[in-house]
Amino acid sequence: MYENREAMRPRALLVACDTGEYDVESSLAELYALARTAGAEPFGSMTQKRVSPDTATCVGSGMVEEIAQFCKAHEIELLLFDCELTPTQVRNLEALCGVRAVDRTALILDIFAKNARTKEGRLQVELAQLQYLLPRLSGRGTALSRLGGGIGTRGPGETKLETDRRHIHERIRALRAQLALVRRRRETRDRRREKDGVVTVALVGYTNAGKSTLMNALTHAGVLAEDKLFATLDPTARALKLPGGFSVLLIDTVGLVRRLPHHLIEAFRSTLEEAAQADILLNVCDASSPEAAEHLKVTRELLLSLGCHGTVIPVMNQCDRVPALRELPVIGGVRISAKTGEGIPDLLRAIEAALPARIQHVRLFVPYTQAALLPRIRENGAILSEEYEAAGVAVTAVVGPQLYGAVAPYLTT
Numbered sequence: 001m002y003e004n005r006e007a008m009r010p011r012a013l014l015v016a017c018d019t020g021e022y023d024v025e026s027s028l029a030e031l032y033a034l035a036r037t038a039g040a041e042p043f044g045s046m047t048q049k050r051v052s053p054d055t056a057t058c059v060g061s062g063m064v065e066e067i068a069q070f071c072k073a074h075e076i077e078l079l080l081f082d083c084e085l086t087p088t089q090v091r092n093l094e095a096l097c098g099v100r101a102v103d104r105t106a107l108i109l110d111i112f113a114k115n116a117r118t119k120e121g122r123l124q125v126e127l128a129q130l131q132y133l134l135p136r137l138s139g140r141g142t143a144l145s146r147l148g149g150g151i152g153t154r155g156p157g158e159t160k161l162e163t164d165r166r167h168i169h170e171r172i173r174a175l176r177a178q179l180a181l182v183r184r185r186r187e188t189r190d191r192r193r194e195k196d197g198v199v200t201v202a203l204v205g206y207t208n209a210g211k212s213t214l215m216n217a218l219t220h221a222g223v224l225a226e227d228k229l230f231a232t233l234d235p236t237a238r239a240l241k242l243p244g245g246f247s248v249l250l251i252d253t254v255g256l257v258r259r260l261p262h263h264l265i266e267a268f269r270s271t272l273e274e275a276a277q278a279d280i281l282l283n284v285c286d287a288s289s290p291e292a293a294e295h296l297k298v299t300r301e302l303l304l305s306l307g308c309h310g311t312v313i314p315v316m317n318q319c320d321r322v323p324a325l326r327e328l329p330v331i332g333g334v335r336i337s338a339k340t341g342e343g344i345p346d347l348l349r350a351i352e353a354a355l356p357a358r359i360q361h362v363r364l365f366v367p368y369t370q371a372a373l374l375p376r377i378r379e380n381g382a383i384l385s386e387e388y389e390a391a392g393v394a395v396t397a398v399v400g401p402q403l404y405g406a407v408a409p410y411l412t413t
Contacts, residue, residue: 009041010077013070016047017058017083024082026291027258031082031104033208034257038110040078044070057096058089068097080107087136105132108257120182127175134168186274199248199359199400201240201351202278202310204303206295207255209284210317214338215252218348242352243345245382246359246398251275256299276306280354282347283314287335288321311354315347358401364410367392373406 012035018024028045035042046067048059057064058081070076078100079093085103093101102110109129116122203211219238240250253275265272275281281303285295296314303312314333320340334350336343361384366373374393377383381399399407 009039011043011075012040012078012080013076014042014045015079015081017053018047018049019052027082030258031080034107035080038107043074043076057092058085064096071097071099078102123175123178127172130168130172199355200251200278201248201280201282202251202253202275203282203284204253204275205284205299207257209286210338211252211284214284214317215250217338217341217344219250243348244352244384244398251278273306276303276308279310279356280351281310281312283312284317287316287319313350313354360399362397362399362407363412364395364397364407365392365412366395366410377403
């Protein structure tokens with residue numbers, strides 16, 4: 001059964017043009033994972049070093065001949081380029097090699113289209129798709145007929161795309177207006193959360209770093225946790241109770257990849273900004289990856305570009321895959337395994353230690369006539385200890401701004 005299912009995957013050849021701008025080997029490894037996630041079966045890869053991409057075919061004519069021969073010999077159905085191709089390059093490559101050519105951006109858009117579940121997610125994906133496709137519209141009919149199905153072709157649909165540019169622009173404006181409305185609603189919700197003293201903790205980092213597995217381990221949220229890139233696209237929020245009793249809102253967000261297409265950054269800006277505005281950010285990386293430090297750095301830089309002002313905690317996940325890490329000190333971060341539970345108590349303590357200053361530890365003496373205040377504290381804060389005395393209850397608690405005014409008359413030194 002497994003072999004039959006694999007046989008149905010279209011065979012793909014991965015192609016890279018190495019201009020020295022990035023680590024091609026690592027990027028191709030990521031393209032391999034992207035291809036598998038999209039439903040293709042990578043069969044091989046070719047790389048050509050060049051000062052700059054060829055304007056007609058991205059790689060040189062000699063390499064194009066090699067690609068064409070390889071495709072014919074091995075029944076390759078799909079060329080996946082680890083860069084963004086121009087319409088001319090796509091047209092020429094397909095004519096010369098006899099198979100479909102899909103670039104990195106189209107592949108990522110395809111995966112996003114497959115994984116979007118919420119209305120906002122679908123709006124964001126469609127906006128990114130139209131922004132990508134608009135400069136590639138060269139007229140009706142044949143120019144777009146190649147978009148009719150398969151990997152790299154999950155789009156708004158041939159009927160929509162085979163309209164003139166004016167209608168495409170109108171659709172983009174409509175999508176932006178709908179997303180602006182969603183953003184205003186989110187901002188209203190966030191202001192209400194802040195007023196109510198809700199502390200938000202966001203899971204951020206590269207896709208497939210184990211964020212959804214960590215979300216499930218912490219909150220039992222049942223979030224899709226697959227060994228595929230972009231398995232989580234729509235944000236998920238769940239309550240997380242810390243060891244001291246205080247509850248925070250934990251948010252799982254879309255993952256990142258190298259050279260994330262600017263179409264996606266713009267379309268998903270509101271979602272990314274929601275993560276960036278969290279009080280605490282858990283920058284999760286795969287500790288078993290040789291590029292773990294680079295992933296942490298790139299994620300932090302993106303967060304800063306989005307106006308991040310919260311406390312960032314580096315989280316080295318999947319440490320169970322690298323036993324040697326246990327012998328090394330961790331500076332400024334936490335080492336965990338969401339799969340086995342190792343290090344989870346340390347992570348919870350780190351979150352608790354990073355709670356914003358507006359969350360206060362208080363000592364109270366609550367008269368029995370005001371005992372109704374205690375359930376409010378339990379619901380909206382946390383009671384750390386309580387001692388019943390003759391005239392009332394001596395309480396040590398954690399409260400936010402929404403409760404501070406109510407408990408202030410009962411503060412003790």
